[in-house]
Amino acid sequence: MLNEHTRTKINNRKKQIFFFFLAFLFYGFCRDWGEHKRNGETKQGKRRRQTKRKMSVRPLVEDVEEMFGRTKAYLMNANKDGVSVYDQLTRLMEQLLDENPHDIAADPSRFNEIFTLLQQSSFVNGQSTPACNEPCSVPPFELARLADNERLFDRPPPETLTTIEQPDPYTTVTTTRIKPHTAPPYDSVAQHNLYWAWAGCGVTEEEAFLLDRSITMLAMEKKLRDVRFFGKIFGTKADYYVVSSQRYVQDGEKVYKEVNTMPRPARRKLEVPVQPEPGFVGVNRLSFWVTSHPAAEWKLLPDVTPQQILAGRRIKRLFTGDLNAAVIASPPFEWNEAVYLRVQLSRIASGTYISPMGALEEPEEEVDDEEEAEDDEGDAAKKPREAKYRPLTQPVKGFASEEDSDVTQWAKLDQWVHSEGYIYANGRQTKVPEKQEDEEEEEAEELQQQQQQEEEEEEEEEEEEEEERELFTPINLDFLYAVIKIPEPPKVDEEDEEEEEEDDDPAEDAADAEKDFDDMPPKPVTDADVPDDDPTKVKIAAWTVRVVNNNSKKHRVVVVRSLRWPGAVAFAAEGGKKWGCVYFGNGLNKTDFSFTPTLAPPVLPECGDITEVDDPTPATEKLVRRGEDPPEPDSEDEVEEEEEEAEGDM
Template sequence: MAFNYNIEEVPPADLPCVEHDIKRAKKFLQKHSPESGDSLYDHLTDVLNKILAERPKNAVDIFEQYSRQLKEERFRSRKDHLRDLYVPPAQYEDAKKLIELFRQPVQTSENGEDDPAGDDEEDETKRRKPNMLDLLYYFEQTGVGLPRAEMVILNLSIRKLMADNPIENVRFWGKILGRPKNYWVVEADLQEEEINRRIEATEAAEQTMREIDVSETVNENQDDAEKEAANAVLATDMESNDPAVEEKHLVLNFPPLPEGHWKPPPEIPSERIGTGVNKKTYFVSTSPGLDDWVELPTVTAQQIIAARLMVRCFTGNLETPIYTFPAFPGTEKNYLRAQIARITAATSISPIGWYNFGGDEEEEIGEEEEGLGGNISENPHYDPLPLKDLIDPSMSNWCHHRQHILKQGRTTWWNPNAPEEDEEEFAEEEDNEDDEGAPEAQQKEVGPPLLTPLSEDASVDAIPAWTVRQSSLVQPDFAVAIVRSNLWPGAFAFATGKRFANLYIGWGHKFTVYNYTPPSMPLVQDQYKIGPEVMEVQDPTFEMEEEWRIAHLPAPELPLMGEEEELLGEASPDEDEEDEDED
């Protein structure tokens, strides 16, 4: 009975046996890891189970991924001892605000029913609400992105804006990208009563400011007088304290303090609200529907001039201070408004014939030079230009319909030499005075007149200012002509049939070929007049001093030599030195 043929029995260790090996391997796999408490056996079972349940493609390639995922899942504790707390979805706050926009139209439509009876047709066209979805349809064909969801919300929020503010001729101007937030910009005209009211308000404010100024200057004068009196008293006090010492030695003879002869150049007045660069009012919002629309302040000439000299990324916060050189007068909202004014003036274009100089006002235009301040109005008999003309690369069938901004930062020129006079009067006078040719009279700046074709635009370093494309080559009968500005990347215009629109979506910076260079610092001004007293002179060398000393050596007075050597170090050998020696 030495041998038993029962295979279940454990054979001696030296004999190979499959069963035994399997058992050993299984035991090894089932060993629990002291760190995670898992065993590889269980883990593999779970992984295979998961793979079989999910049946992914190429399971072998992502095996490690599955294994890791499973381990991560196992790690999470399933027991939560905290009370079950419902966390609202991230969009909940937004949704609450946006839903208000959808509630609102019911009320306005009720009001709307009463309105049309009293309103004229003109008013209706003025109060026309922009249809963003229509715009979206055309711009989408040409590759300019206006996301559908945002356009619906934008439409609703513009309606709300129009209901809350006294504005008309509302237009979606575009979008300015920023970091970290973007601006949506809406352009509108203020109603006339509102403009008049504001002009009166500003005038009143200016009046009060002036009065304050006057009173302040009076005060200052008084203050000055008081100070002088006090100084005089002090001075006399000082003198009386120790007159003997002071009078003798410390009568210091200072040169008079230098006086400033520089006068700041006269400030260029900004244009009145409702005219020139301030003709339109702009409302911005960082996210329509969620944030309110904020009206931008009017732009001043200084802001436009300063904005030309800087590049700055928008931040999406209107109150961001702007630190640049040269200093920008205002915060980000002023900068934004200045950039909007510049972009609008440069990139508002329309097919020729869309606008014309209003029929009634033609006489006035004759008076005003080259129709610079002329009013243009939509041409009711506009004949749609064929697509072939619209995409002509010479751009002679498109024209500007906004006034050019002059170097002064205004659309109309303001003469700094005759600040008191009325502009128009002066223009006439200037013609008469031309012959006399006052040396300081500045050249009058004249921009191109309104409705100048784009073919007149200057090209920057061989880069044409505009590029035209048609939206579709296969279906030219439905295609839309798209114009892209190369000077203001992001400015677009499209035209097809009786539709056209301008739009800007970009970072709000002008294109420059050679990048931005900050203006150099002004020269350092001289504190004193340059003369022999303030000039630096090279120190004499020891040999030179020796020579001088030997030449000037008074033969008998040898003992004084030590002292003299020091004094010889003076820069310019004057004869006065001899006197100083004695002191």
């Protein structure tokens, strides 16, 4: 068996021999044709040529090479369009020796057809084209996309580091060091795509390869850490490829620790907007990068605020693929699609990022020396402190390191836990820190609180604060719907029917209904409060788990799917050594068939008539400032007496 290099060498040698032979024949033909023109078609001329051939001797090698060069130069003469006979003969030889589509050796009559086809389809606008009349099967937009993909294989220029040292006043040492960019470690898309295929989702092999190249270039260019392919969001016009990373700090940006800056409400019943979470904390702990194609530019999504998350929870709208598109929905969403996409990605990450139990752990809390020094200062003025990134979780060393570990041990819902913070009802993952105030302000607040204690007792009870969720909560405690109560047919007796017919008073029926409603037990706050053996209520799990590729113990894969967020998938393979999460969906959570959109707010009441009221007296104002209720005067004389007393005190 000959290798490819040897076969190429033999074919090139064949072509050289053929061209040499063809040039020799052409030279002889031209010489004979010239003599034929000079001597004419006479028998004497024919005998003279035959005699000359017999008398001719074998030419030398130098003469043959010179003759070949002159013949080749003559054949390479091109016209104004760049067409030459040599190019046509070359292309003809390539067709005969390499492709040989019609087996010319067995059917020489087809030679004329190939040569005619070659003349018709070659030398278009002075450029050589394949010997084919059919147009290119690749569409123009695909050719443009392939040209864009070439950018993914360009290596970024190395980083040049220059250091200048001056060991003494008369010596300067300049050191230049070239540091090539290195890609940070991350889970390969092409490798995980094999497990996604077993789960029934994923991308093509070409997409996976291009995504690996694109993500690698993004991570090297922006120097990202904790890079992870989040998934793919399907849109009506274009799709989004999503990559998550550690919070990206732009040039000149500084991230400070959170300080409570929320003002006090002007009135007790008014709500103050919740302040957003800073970088490195909560929903803004991660940065999300999106692109519509692996060869396109990756765009950074902005940070999200609690108000945006609350607005995103109230609407459901498909993505278009344009980050600058307006989000038209009811209730109205004031921001563009980039913000809406960032909101949905935060919600998906919070609800679907899960891990096998024991695979991750919380890192130990570290106390900086700067924080301790500032705490010891006491009353000194505190300046805003810069925050440092602290991971929420970290992998456990030695997890699933046993060779005989079976992946089926994670084929239960109680063996998977949530590994991302829970977004509370106020749109934050963390609580707002307590407000630090001076002693004078604290004393004033205490007096104010004492004055309002009586009013608070009369008002309705305030809503209870939402319970704090632990980080590693098993997913078997998640339920898709609220508690579903199975209706039962009421038991009706004949005697009761007769009594109802006799006593048909609507007022009494309404009173009985209110009484029955009051006697009903309160609805459980959470699904966990409902016992599992209650036959009148049903709880539906929010996750499904199954084992695929169960042919051998080594190749089993456990797949976990989310029913609340269709498209969210988690897997565990190779005995637990490989696991991960991904999302392929339209970015919307599960909606019941009986879904009703959020109703419009009620119409505001009309402004009431103007009522004229006498201005309060100075005595009344003084009593109100003290927190006392002003007495109701019985007559005008008492009002005048109060005014006189107030003037005397002043």
